[in-house]
Amino acid sequence: MIQDITPELAKSFGLKSAKGALIADVVKGSPADKAGLLRGDVILRFDGKEIENSHKLSQLAAATPPNTQVKIDLLRNGEEKTFSFEVGTMPEGKQKSVAPEEKSDWGMNVQELTPQLAQQLGLEPGTSGVVITGVENGSSAADAGLRPGDLITEVNRQSIKNMNDYQQALQKVKKGENLLLLVRRAAGSFYTVLTPSSGDQG
Numbered sequence: 001m002i003q004d005i006t007p008e009l010a011k012s013f014g015l016k017s018a019k020g021a022l023i024a025d026v027v028k029g030s031p032a033d034k035a036g037l038l039r040g041d042v043i044l045r046f047d048g049k050e051i052e053n054s055h056k057l058s059q060l061a062a063a064t065p066p067n068t069q070v071k072i073d074l075l076r077n078g079e080e081k082t083f084s085f086e087v088g089t090m091p092e093g094k095q096k097s098v099a100p101e102e103k104s105d106w107g108m109n110v111q112e113l114t115p116q117l118a119q120q121l122g123l124e125p126g127t128s129g130v131v132i133t134g135v136e137n138g139s140s141a142a143d144a145g146l147r148p149g150d151l152i153t154e155v156n157r158q159s160i161k162n163m164n165d166y167q168q169a170l171q172k173v174k175k176g177e178n179l180l181l182l183v184r185r186a187a188g189s190f191y192t193v194l195t196p197s198s199g200d201q202g
Helices: 007-012 031-035 054-062 115-120 163-171
Strands: 002-004 021-023 042-046 069-076 079-086 108-112 130-135 151-155 179-185 188-194
Touching: 002 054, 007 188, 021 054, 031 079, 042 054, 108 163, 130 163, 151 163
Parallel strands: none
Antiparallel strands: 002 021, 021 042, 042 069, 069 079, 108 130, 130 151, 151 179, 179 188
């Protein structure tokens, strides 16, 4: 699952420009998984062709015959890497990209993911994270389209297993800094950046 890189995401991932396609999720057993691609990787080139955005990557991948070997250049933790990749066929229902939205100050209530809550949300046993239970009107979370039932699994690239992890990650955010979240909704995940409101940048 891929998404475009907004200027906010580019800043959060330490990119010089908002070019490339960000991997928001990797399906287990897929060609991407077998090639060693990871969530958070930024694809820069596909078979030598520059990737401007997720749409360009989807077009190139769709135009490549299945079982063709291609090279992918990507950025992982600020370091450029090259992978060989065998193009497969996308399973039905998996071929979608998520569009990030603009945001402004976070305002959301979260709670521990209990086994009962995981069952209600249709999450498999062993899933970890914190669940959004409420979103304040006019907040950055609301502007980002976050909603109750969304599961936060990372804050600023730090894995979130429980409320303790979440609170510790928030304490590390300095005044005026953005918040990079990895959010799981239904069967997919997407990255989103929350920006503090001008009133909070003090």
